[in-house]
Amino acid sequence: MTTSRETIRINEKRFLEDFSRLTRDGATPEGGLNRPALSEAHLAARATFRNMIQERGFSVREDTAGNLSACHTLPETGKPVLLLGSHLDSVANGGRFDGALGVAAAFEVLQVMRDNGADSEMPVEVIDFTDEEGTWVSLLGSRAMSGQLTQKDLTNPRGDPEAFQQALERAGLSISGLLDAARPADSLQAYLELHIEQGTRLERSETDIGVVTGMVGIHMFLITFLGQSNHAGTTPMNKRRDAALGAAEFCLMVQKTVMDNYPDCVATVGRMDFSPGAFNIVANRVTVFMELRSEDPTRAGALEQALRETSLNTSAKFGLKVDFQHLESVAERKMAPTIVEHFESSVDLLGLSSRRLPSLAGHDAQSMATLCPAGLIFVPSAGGFSHSFREYTPWEACVEGANVLLHTAMQLLKPSE
Amino acid sequence: MTTSRETIRINEKRFLEDFSRLTRDGATPEGGLNRPALSEAHLAARATFRNMIQERGFSVREDTAGNLSACHTLPETGKPVLLLGSHLDSVANGGRFDGALGVAAAFEVLQVMRDNGADSEMPVEVIDFTDEEGTWVSLLGSRAMSGQLTQKDLTNPRGDPEAFQQALERAGLSISGLLDAARPADSLQAYLELHIEQGTRLERSETDIGVVTGMVGIHMFLITFLGQSNHAGTTPMNKRRDAALGAAEFCLMVQKTVMDNYPDCVATVGRMDFSPGAFNIVANRVTVFMELRSEDPTRAGALEQALRETSLNTSAKFGLKVDFQHLESVAERKMAPTIVEHFESSVDLLGLSSRRLPSLAGHDAQSMATLCPAGLIFVPSAGGFSHSFREYTPWEACVEGANVLLHTAMQLLKPSE
Secondary structure, eight states: OOGGGGGOOOOHHHHHHHHHHHTOTTBOTTSOBOOOTTSHHHHHHHHHHHHHHHHTTOEEEEOTTOOEEEESSOGGGOOOEEEEEEEOOOOTTBOSSTTHHHHHHHHHHHHHHHHTTOOTTOOEEEEEETTTTOSSSTTHHHHHHTTOOOHHHHHSOSSOHHHHHHHHHHTTOOHHHHHTOOOOGGGEEEEEEEEEOSSSHHHHTTOSEEEEEEEOEEEEEEEEEEOOOEETTTSOGGGOOOHHHHHHHHHHHHHHHHHHHOTTOEEEEEEEEEESOOTTEEOSEEEEEEEEEESOHHHHHHHHHHHHHHHHHHHHHTTOEEEEEEEEEEOOEEOOHHHHHHHHHHHHHTTOOEEEEEESSOOHHHHHTTTSOEEEEEEOOGGGOOSSTTOOOOHHHHHHHHHHHHHHHHHHHSOOO | OOGGGGGOOOOHHHHHHHHHHHTOTTBOTTSOBOOOTTSHHHHHHHHHHHHHHHHTTOEEEEOTTOOEEEESSOGGGOOOEEEEEEEOOOOTTBOSSTTHHHHHHHHHHHHHHHHTTOOTTOOEEEEEETTTTOSSSTTHHHHHHTTOOOHHHHHSOSSOHHHHHHHHHHTTOOHHHHHTOOOOGGGEEEEEEEEEOSSSHHHHTTOSEEEEEEEOEEEEEEEEEEOOOEETTTSOGGGOOOHHHHHHHHHHHHHHHHHHHOTTOEEEEEEEEEESOOTTEEOSEEEEEEEEEESOHHHHHHHHHHHHHHHHHHHHHTTOEEEEEEEEEEOOEEOOHHHHHHHHHHHHHTTOOEEEEEESSOOHHHHHTTTSOEEEEEEOOGGGOOSSTTOOOOHHHHHHHHHHHHHHHHHHHSOOO
């Protein structure tokens, strides 16, 4: 690299064209993206990315977890790789920016570094991770690469195990391949990712870049209220033990408890299952699907305890029993402090503003953090919309984020002086 | 009949043996019955009843709706028939007394009338109606017999239409047969039924017999709260439009509104469907399945209007929209006043107590009321349990009810003097 490297910027036009091309497969009429991992639309998007890699003269690398990369030099050179990337899959009926923007930005960074005379052995790799969104298994590709995947994760996918098997076959993948995709820690220098915030902290504070300090822990619970099934016509209202009432009051109390006493946490009731679930039978069993998130495990534990007490009070009030079951947690994860500082110095160099913040969503960077120093930046999300066709980030903000990614990558690749 | 007819009573031992035999097929370990209409267990129960009819020397009659009868004389005699009966099917995991008790009591009445010298042309028929519980189509057999069934009812069964078709074939029935099973009005003199109350009005007032004045109207609604799906981690609690909150508050308000202002009605939320229905997505759509019941259509309308206003207030509070859809109603239906009086004079003759009350559940008697004078009596339900293995009526109370049925049948058959 030359001494004028501080003035290097990404190519806005090429970046926009590449982003447009990477968000064409699975586009919905409303302007969103519908490409759940390993669906036909998702596989089409991967084929598009593969073509782009080859057209631009980079090497294609695909591992046995389906992670798809563009490499300036093949990994055989042996140098630890600087990995940049994100994911091309979406939730069902998601938006265009979640994932695809990060892949497009990383690919643009790779191109602009080559344009500016990086030597032929520049160990940079741009990756699209498999199933970040967890259509089948959350953070599937990055967990496979970082060796965190277990047989159990793969035999209990979300959705039908048989459908998962068929989806893997459609993509030319296999369970054994997924379990065999771990890379050694010393093969990676660092991992950097750009993503949309999916919230409004940056927008409200008019900040250009969010430098992520870590991911919140995510804690999932199944809370089952147990009453007595009975005839909906003949059972007097005051003689019922109606599980619906316990579940309904608990749902309202979850929101109230968080808003009143845990403003640093979020909690959501995303589903309730009624049994037997008929117009004319008082429900004897309602299962509430709840998750809570906090960057502080102590606070998460306190909120869980408060909600356990709430569930007991609510069930007593309606003559019910309750079973409060912890289902699964994803631990909070810190980003590497050195990378946080590199991001901030790039922000300064570019004359932008930034703030440190936790990520309230999971990202591939948290898998990679177990393997190498990892870092993540956010660009603002207009209105905070996420997992929706309303997802939107102004293009200037995307360009600013890509430039921060570029300069941070260049700092990390600079021979230590 | 002889002049000593006032002293005639049913044979308690035979009645108990017959009831036991009629509740053996599909018995559950907890002591309930699991024989949804046209299931193997239900067809086994019908075969048992058919054997009992033949063993006791009565004629079997089965119509094209699968209604199965015991006749003292074949209908070819041309006299209008006094029809007595109930149903042998149950809800999934229901109780032993709901339906089977009424068939056993009617069958015992037929036997004791023959024992006491009814002439060979006594036009009495004891019937088991098909699918009273509406596993497929509510009151299927009695609606078929009274000519109230439409093609539309049969092409939109509860559950899968293909499974319904298979169930009909298994039972040797057909759609065209169901539509062709109507009997002419002049073929029936009256219809009488004994059933358990499925509530606690008799038990609490220590009354032996409930004489039903009519069935409540049943009104079913689908109330859909519409918000915005969003990321359950990154969307701040105060920025959400969470359909779960509207549905939960509405569910609590249904109970409160009825208990505070409509003690003469009941209303039930038996199910809610969440969309997309995941731990990590704020629900954008929750559909509430609600029904309300009242014997007074004016009161039902007022309650519906109150709940419509509640749904609007609740949805406004949480930034939602609401769609309040009336799905279906079953109109209230009066029992014949002459039959009510006959029941009451039998109660007096037997030295029992009775009260008039509306039925809060649907019964085959309401179908038959469109064809001929129809009447229904209740015996008490211990604790009011219904559609549950906890269903129980003390045997003495069953015997008392059967004696009321017997004397009312004898009054109706007595040559007018």
